[in-house]
Amino acid sequence: MNEAKPYNYRYMAYVHGYHQREQARLQDQASTLVELLHADTVYPEGSRVLEAGCGVGAQTVTLAGRSPGATIISVDISERSIVEASEKIRKAGYSNVWFRQADIFQLPFDPESFDHIFVCFVLEHLASPVEALRSLGTFLKPGGTITVIEGDHGSACFYPESEAAQKVIHCQVELQKRAGGNANIGRELYPLLRASGFGHTKVTPRMVYVDAGIPELVEGFIKNTFTAMIEGVRQPALDAGLSDAVTFDEGVRALYRTMEKDGVFCYTFFKAVAVKG
C-alpha cells in the first residue's frame, strides 16, 4: 500500500497520482474510448490472456466483456488498484478474470504460458519499455500475440492553435520524462516491439477527432480526459519550476477554448499487435 512511492527503479513515480478525481478521469476516458481502442480486440474461447498493468480495471471490464470465453489474468504492481479492479469486475458480473498483484518484471508465471498479452497505457510509465516487452514476451507461447496501446501527447493538434496550450502540454510531457516515462511513446510502438524481438508487427493509429458536432466527445474527451489530465499536473509542474501559475492557467484556458463551437481537438492513440516469432 505504498503507491505514492516509486516501486522499482524501472518504474517512474505514477505521475497522475491515485486520488479520486484521477480515478473518475480514468473511467470517463475508458468509456469514451472503448469502441475506438478495443472494438477489434477479441480473444478466442479457451485462450489464456495476460493483462499486464491493469490499474483500476478500466480496460479489464472491456476485455472480459468482449472475450467471455477467454480467461484473463490481470496483474498490477499496486495492491490497491487490484482491489478496486476486482470490485469493478465483480460488479460487472464477469467471472472470467483472475487478479494478482505482481511486478511486470518479475511475473509469477511459467514461460510460454499465455496465448495472448494485453498492455494498455503502461509502457508510457516505464523507464525501460524494451526490457518490459522482452520480459513479457517470455510468457507468450510461440505464435501468440501481444497487443499494446499507448497515447502520444505530441500528436495533440487543435484549433484554435495556441502556444500557451502547447506549453502546458509540454509540462506534462516533461514531468513524465523526468520521472523516467515517455508521454510521446505511442509513435514508437513499432520500433519498440521490433527491438524487443517480436515478429510481424502491425500498428494502427486511432485518432480521437472532436468538433462541436460531437458534443459527447467535447465533454468526454477534451474536458474530462485530456484537459483534466493536464490540470492534474498543475501543482507538480509549478513545484518543478516548469511553469508559473499564470502561464499554466492560460494554457489550460486555451485547451478549454477548443471546446467552443468553432473548436477542434485531435489526439492519437497507437495500437500495435505483434506476433511472437
Place this chain on the structure above:
Amino acid sequence: MNEAKPYNYRYMAYVHGYHQREQARLQDQASTLVELLHADTVYPEGSRVLEAGCGVGAQTVTLAGRSPGATIISVDISERSIVEASEKIRKAGYSNVWFRQADIFQLPFDPESFDHIFVCFVLEHLASPVEALRSLGTFLKPGGTITVIEGDHGSACFYPESEAAQKVIHCQVELQKRAGGNANIGRELYPLLRASGFGHTKVTPRMVYVDAGIPELVEGFIKNTFTAMIEGVRQPALDAGLSDAVTFDEGVRALYRTMEKDGVFCYTFFKAVAVKG
C-alpha cells in the same frame, strides 16, 4: 499562361511551383493516397459534380473512375494545368469529365446547378477560404454535398523526434502563410464549413501512418510526398531568410532519418462532407 504570378488577390502564389518534379510528386502522392482519401467518394449515376481546383488532374482521374455514371465538371484557374489534366483523363480513357478554365470566385455556372462539389488541396492556398466555400455553396442544389480534403502540416509527427525537422516544416508553413495560405488548414474544416453556411458536417481524419513494415509508404509518402515537398521550398525559404542552408539541410536529413528501419512518420489529412442546408 502566366502561372508564375498570383492570379488574383484572393489567391496566394502557388507555393509548390509548377515544374516537372513537382508534377511527379503530385502523381506519387495521388497514387499512394487514393484509397485512404477517396475510397468513400462515389457519386451516383446521373449526378452532376463540380471539381473546383482540379490542378493537373491528380484527383480527377480517381473521381472519374470511381463514379463512371456521374458527369464531372473540373475547373482550374491555370490553363496549363487544365491542358495537362485533360490529357491525363484522355489517356485514362474516361469520357465523363469536362474541363473549363475558371476562377473559383467567378464560376461561369448557374446557381444550384450541381448535385455535389469536390474540393481537394485547394483551400490551403486561398486567403479567404470561407468566401470560397460560400461562393461554391451557391452552385450546389439544396441537399447537395460538398466534399473537402486538406492536409495539415501541424499534424506531422515522427520518430525519432527532431527539432531540426520541425523547423524545416515550419519554413513551409510560414512561406504558405506569407503567401496568404494556410498549411495547417485541415483541422479547421469543420468550423470553416459551418461558418460558410453549410449544414450537417462530418469530418473524418485520415492519418497516413508509416513504419518500416510498410516500405511502399516509406518511399511513397515520407520521401516522395512529404520530404520532397519540403525540399521543394528550400530556395524560397533561404531567400525569405527563414533558414540558412546548413539548418535547412539538417532538417531535411532529420526527415530522411525517419525512413530508417526504426523510424515512424505520421501525417493527417482531413476529409469533410457537408450538406447544403
